Amino acid sequence: MRAQSMHFKPRAAAALGNETLQSNLKKFNSTGFTALRAGAVAEFGAGLFEILRGEGAAIRDRALANLDAWIERFESEAMRRGATVLFAETREEACGLLLDICRRHGVRKAIKSKSMLSEEAGVNEALEAAGVTPVETDLGEYILQLAGEPPSHIIAPALHKNMREVADLFESRHRTPRKSDIPLMTREAREVLRGHFLSADLGLSGGNFLIAESGSGVIVTNEGNGRMVTTLPRVHVCLTGIEKVIPTLEDFATLLRLLTRSATGQPISNYVSLFTGPRGALDRDGPEHMYFILVDAGRTGLVGGAMQEMLRCIRCGACMNHCPVYRAVGGHSYGWVYPGPMGSVLTPSYLGLENALDLPHAATLCGACSVACPVKIPLPELLRDLRQQQVERGLRPRGERLAVRAWAWTALHPRLYALATGLAARCLRLLGGRNGSIAILPFGREWTRARYFPAPKSGRTFRALYALRRNRGQTTVSRSNRG
Amino acid sequence: MRVGLFVTCLVDLMRPSIGFAALKLLEDAGCEVVVPATQTCCGQPGWNSGDRKSARELAGKLIAEFDDCPYVVVPSGSCAGMIRVHFPEVFAGEPGMRARAERLAARTYELTEFLTKVAHRPKVSASLEGTVTYHDSCSGLRELGVKAGPRQLLAKVTGLKLVEMEECETCCGFGGTFSIKFGEISAEMAERKCVHIAASGARAVVLGDLGCMLNIEGRLRRRGDTGTRVLHVAEVLAGEA
Numbered sequence: 095m096r097a098q099s100m101h102f103k104p105r106a107a108a109a110l111g112n113e114t115l116q117s118n119l120k121k122f123n124s125t126g127f128t129a130l131r132a133g134a135v136a137e138f139g140a141g142l143f144e145i146l147r148g149e150g151a152a153i154r155d156r157a158l159a160n161l162d163a164w165i166e167r168f169e170s171e172a173m174r175r176g177a178t179v180l181f182a183e184t185r186e187e188a189c190g191l192l193l194d195i196c197r198r199h200g201v202r203k204a205i206k207s208k209s210m211l212s213e214e215a216g217v218n219e220a221l222e223a224a225g226v227t228p229v230e231t232d233l234g235e236y237i238l239q240l241a242g243e244p245p246s247h248i249i250a251p252a253l254h255k256n257m258r259e260v261a262d263l264f265e266s267r268h269r270t271p272r273k274s275d276i277p278l279m280t281r282e283a284r285e286v287l288r289g290h291f292l293s294a295d296l297g298l299s300g301g302n303f304l305i306a307e308s309g310s311g312v313i314v315t316n317e318g319n320g321r322m323v324t325t326l327p328r329v330h331v332c333l334t335g336i337e338k339v340i341p342t343l344e345d346f347a348t349l350l351r352l353l354t355r356s357a358t359g360q361p362i363s364n365y366v367s368l369f370t371g372p373r374g375a376l377d378r379d380g381p382e383h384m385y386f387i388l389v390d391a392g393r394t395g396l397v398g399g400a401m402q403e404m405l406r407c408i409r410c411g412a413c414m415n416h417c418p419v420y421r422a423v424g425g426h427s428y429g430w431v432y433p434g435p436m437g438s439v440l441t442p443s444y445l446g447l448e449n450a451l452d453l454p455h456a457a458t459l460c461g462a463c464s465v466a467c468p469v470k471i472p473l474p475e476l477l478r479d480l481r482q483q484q485v486e487r488g489l490r491p492r493g494e495r496l497a498v499r500a501w502a503w504t505a506l507h508p509r510l511y512a513l514a515t516g517l518a519a520r521c522l523r524l525l526g527g528r529n530g531s532i533a534i535l536p537f538g539r540e541w542t543r544a545r546y547f548p549a550p551k552s553g554r555t556f557r558a559l560y561a562l563r564r565n566r567g568q569t570t571v572s573r574s575n576r577g
Numbered sequence: 578m579r580v581g582l583f584v585t586c587l588v589d590l591m592r593p594s595i596g597f598a599a600l601k602l603l604e605d606a607g608c609e610v611v612v613p614a615t616q617t618c619c620g621q622p623g624w625n626s627g628d629r630k631s632a633r634e635l636a637g638k639l640i641a642e643f644d645d646c647p648y649v650v651v652p653s654g655s656c657a658g659m660i661r662v663h664f665p666e667v668f669a670g671e672p673g674m675r676a677r678a679e680r681l682a683a684r685t686y687e688l689t690e691f692l693t694k695v696a697h698r699p700k701v702s703a704s705l706e707g708t709v710t711y712h713d714s715c716s717g718l719r720e721l722g723v724k725a726g727p728r729q730l731l732a733k734v735t736g737l738k739l740v741e742m743e744e745c746e747t748c749c750g751f752g753g754t755f756s757i758k759f760g761e762i763s764a765e766m767a768e769r770k771c772v773h774i775a776a777s778g779a780r781a782v783v784l785g786d787l788g789c790m791l792n793i794e795g796r797l798r799r800r801g802d803t804g805t806r807v808l809h810v811a812e813v814l815a816g817e818a
Binding site: 486499 | 746761762
């Protein structure tokens with residue numbers, strides 16, 4: 095996927111003016127995943143859920159502390175059960191490995207269940223270029239494939255589209271009479287997809303987890319398409335990041351409890367599919383060939399560094415659901431695969447700090463993401479760290495750096511600071527006029543684009559007034575002493 | 578009880594009355610209040626902008642100014658959070674300064690937190706007729722756990738009725754430099770806050786941070802609401818609202 099992460103600000107401005115998106119976000123914000131998560135956490139017990147979050151973070155940390163060893167264990171267990179495990183250092187290599195598999199097995203059509211890594215790597219484009227037809231089978235992803243758009247949320251990819259738009263899309267692409275209600279549209283999509291499920295040569299899935307002790311991959315889904323993608327075609331490829339490995343099935347049970355509750359507020363998703371090797375002699379279904387393509391694409395670069403905690407991420411989407419910035423501007427504003435707070439950390443980490451300059455700043459550091467994160471990723475701390483790295487590498491605008499330095503330098507010199515703030519208090523008070531509101535703030539026009547700036551009520555600073563009061567107090571005391 | 582009052586740069590410049598209200602509340606609670614005359618800024622703008630050096634210098638200055646205060650009280654969750662949570666991080670890798678930062682962190686409190694947890698039985702003799710709603714500022718709430726304190730204290734104000742608004746814990750969109758880097762997004766977030774305030778039917782929104790105060794008041798007035806008051810919890814409790 096081509097990154098647009100350098101253009102957060104104009105994209106966000108467009109998003110704020112997009113009525114469909116704003117109306118969808120409004121609905122999403124009031125009745126969406128945050129409310130469902132809150133309900134699920136309350137039902138589980140808020141105190142217990144906190145303990146579970148600690149467990150989840152510890153499991154992920156354990157895996158990441160010995161990532162190479164767990165991956166090797168995964169590889170040997172998966173191979174022992176008949177799967178082929180391939181490694182790709184880059185996204186391009188991942189596409190290359192997938193195309194090799196397609197060629198080897200004469201694949202003409204590939205059905206897909208949701209995989210964010212396939213978005214990262216631009217798998218659909220690569221398959222099309224090689225003459226293989228990719229078909230998305232997750233309903234949201236299917237809609238977006240028809241529309242030629244990227245997802246705007248990691249688990250609700252078509253969040254930005256409304257029913258009318260989908261109806262238009264189905265009418266023109268399926269060439270069927272226009273449907274006006276969701277169950278009818280869903281049925282139509284199912285009917286179209288059914289043919290693809292039965293005629294596909296290869297199923298491509300993502301992987302929520304890789305379990306080292308059993309060599310299994312896992313996907314956690316709701317629509318049932320993932321089950322068909324991983325069992326119907328003769329070849330199954332699981333494409334996922336190397337950081338998804340966890341030690342044991344027991345660990346998986348803990349993380350699953352966290353994942354579904356944090357994502358959609360479900361105690362468990364409709365489908366949880368574990369795939370361990372290809373179809374065995376006694377199995378009645380399953381693929382004849384099973385591959386894992388485990389992709390690095392920047393992951394190992396984070397191990398041992400300041401961003402390592404980000405690799406704990408289990409892709410639930412809670413951080414964006416709770417992010418007031420995401421809730422205002424939606425996912426496309428972030429310009430790459432991962433939106434919201436996790437995206438603002440991952441995009442600069444994977445694509446380079448200089449290719450996503452605004453993202454670490456596109457947050458108020460309100461902390462709503464980190465308290466919702468099921469594996470306790472300190473997202474505001476990571477964003478702040480990225481801001482520091484930008485400053486250290488000279489990537490911030492000169493004016494901004496000078497302004498911060500000038501503020502700090504003045505604040506280090508209390509007398510000068512008193513003069514400056516005294517002057518500012520008087521000027522701002524004058525600017526505020528009779529009603530005390532400044533409509534256009536000099537040196538701060540960005541503030542007053544859609545807000546007034548409340549002027550100081552007194553034309554003097556607290557420190558000046560306090561010094562006056564002290565002096566007056568002392569005068570009173572000395573007078574009474576004299577008397 | 579000797580208490581150092583850090584009024585914060587925004588109170589100093591924008592609303593000195595809040596500093597005096599905090600002073601009164603602490604004195605009424607029986608504290609001997611010290612106001613170091615050279616105090617300026619806690620360094621948060623530098624810290625959140627990625628300028629570690631600026632943050633470090635200002636943090637060092639503040640630590641020295643309040644070295645001899647057994648308690649430090651701040652009428653802001655954001656600046657109190659900076660001192661308590663982030664000062665030790667600012668001095669990561671400098672054991673001596675980090676220890677001093679940790680000692681300061683351990684005795685620093687947000688105002689309502691100090692009044693309810695340290696100064697037992699604070700006197701509140703204020704009155705304010707009408708319904709108010711409370712906006713939980715992000716740092717106070719999520720870094721310091723300030724939630725029940727301001728509500729307990731407001732309950733003691735004669736005539737005051739507290740109604741909770743929807744999403745009282747959602748950020749108002751201020752975010753320090755965020756508000757001037759992304760003015761449009763910031764104002765949209767403030768707009769959503771204003772909608773919730775209006776829907777609550779309250780005549781005033783009470784809060785504990787100057788940043789949120791300027792942001793919410795600025796958006797309320799711009800959308801034509803001149804009636805809803807925006808009050809700092811210290812002003813209300815000191816009877817100066």
